[in-house]
Amino acid sequence: MQTVVLVIGANGQLGSVLTQALQEKFGKENVIASDLREKEGYSGIFEIIDATDSERIQEIVTRYKVTQIYHLAAILSAKGEEAPLRTWDINMKTLFNVLEIARTNSIDRVFYPSSIAVFGANATPLNTPNNENLSPTTVYGISKAAGENWAQYYFEKYGVDIRSLRYPGVIGYQSLPGGGTTDYAVDIYHKAVQEQEFSCFLKEDTMLPMIFMEDAIRATIELMEAPKESIKIRTSYNLAGVSFSPDEIIAEIQKIYPNFKVKFEPDFRQDIAASWPRSIDDTEAKKDWGWEPEYTLEKITQIMIQKLREQYK
Ligand code: AKB
Numbered sequence: 001m002q003t004v005v006l007v008i009g010a011n012g013q014l015g016s017v018l019t020q021a022l023q024e025k026f027g028k029e030n031v032i033a034s035d036l037r038e039k040e041g042y043s044g045i046f047e048i049i050d051a052t053d054s055e056r057i058q059e060i061v062t063r064y065k066v067t068q069i070y071h072l073a074a075i076l077s078a079k080g081e082e083a084p085l086r087t088w089d090i091n092m093k094t095l096f097n098v099l100e101i102a103r104t105n106s107i108d109r110v111f112y113p114s115s116i117a118v119f120g121a122n123a124t125p126l127n128t129p130n131n132e133n134l135s136p137t138t139v140y141g142i143s144k145a146a147g148e149n150w151a152q153y154y155f156e157k158y159g160v161d162i163r164s165l166r167y168p169g170v171i172g173y174q175s176l177p178g179g180g181t182t183d184y185a186v187d188i189y190h191k192a193v194q195e196q197e198f199s200c201f202l203k204e205d206t207m208l209p210m211i212f213m214e215d216a217i218r219a220t221i222e223l224m225e226a227p228k229e230s231i232k233i234r235t236s237y238n239l240a241g242v243s244f245s246p247d248e249i250i251a252e253i254q255k256i257y258p259n260f261k262v263k264f265e266p267d268f269r270q271d272i273a274a275s276w277p278r279s280i281d282d283t284e285a286k287k288d289w290g291w292e293p294e295y296t297l298e299k300i301t302q303i304m305i306q307k308l309r310e311q312y313k
Pocket of ligand 1: 076077078114115116117140167168169170179180181182183
């Protein structure tokens with residue numbers, strides 16, 4: 001059977017790059033990108049979908065005979081705190097719509113992104129294990145922790161083949177993040193390349209788990225390609241790339257831009273970051289489906305600066 005993929009939230013930081021990778025894999029005619037607004041200059045099939053509207057998702061699933069859904073739409077950690085109940089409503093309603101459509105349409109596979117935000121201050125801060133207790137401190141984290149359990153429920157009760165990763169902060173030159181606590185680690189490169197001072201909303205020694213976009217995309221596709229029997233965890237897999245603090249990323253950038261200046265102005269996002277692990281243990285992902293990250297902070301920095309220089313030329 002032909003794989004036809006629907007990506008919900010295709011305009012986002014991860015969605016825009018993942019959609020392109022899926023087009024390369026399955027062909028442009030088999031990938032339906034969707035979001036609240038059409039993306040200018042997008043090449044391929046695009047449908048406007050508000051994922052809180054299940055009839056609209058159903059219409060698109062039926063029209064294109066969709067076999068896989070990547071549900072990427074969500075309000076992230078920092079933005080979510082501005083309107084907690086609305087964030088809960090949107091994050092959960094969109095997930096339930098996707099789960100129900102997957103169940104009633106016998107969708108082959110669903111991808112649901114989780115996050116390091118499911119962990120809270122009670123978790124082991126270094127090398128946090130996959131089966132650590134979840135005590136999230138943000139509404140985004142609470143919605144992801146609940147979502148992981150619902151994913152497992154739909155798998156066990158209805159056999160919906162839903163797979164999930166707990167992403168760390170994703171760093172890429174292709175797209176901009178929005179509304180997250182890890183966003184500084186992308187913004188900082190844009191400022192460095194424009195030779196401007198950067199104002200950092202985290203303290204200099206706040207270490208967080210991060211991953212380069214290429215690794216994040218490859219992990220997602222490898223997880224979705226893995227044979228069903230090898231997926232042993234049906235809540236979500238810890239996914240690690242690198243861990244670093246603002247001090248460490250600045251030191252790497254200053255190897256290329258020695259005069260790069262940063263001032264520290266921690267805000268409410270510092271408290272969120274302080275409640276998250278400093279590094280996470282992804283042994284289960286390595287063991288079950290062969291995950292192996294490739295990119296170090298040094299390599300990420302070199303590529304980010306080279307690619308952004310081309311963009312700002
Ligand atoms: C955020 O900072 O909210 C996200 C995430 C780690 O899930 N990037």
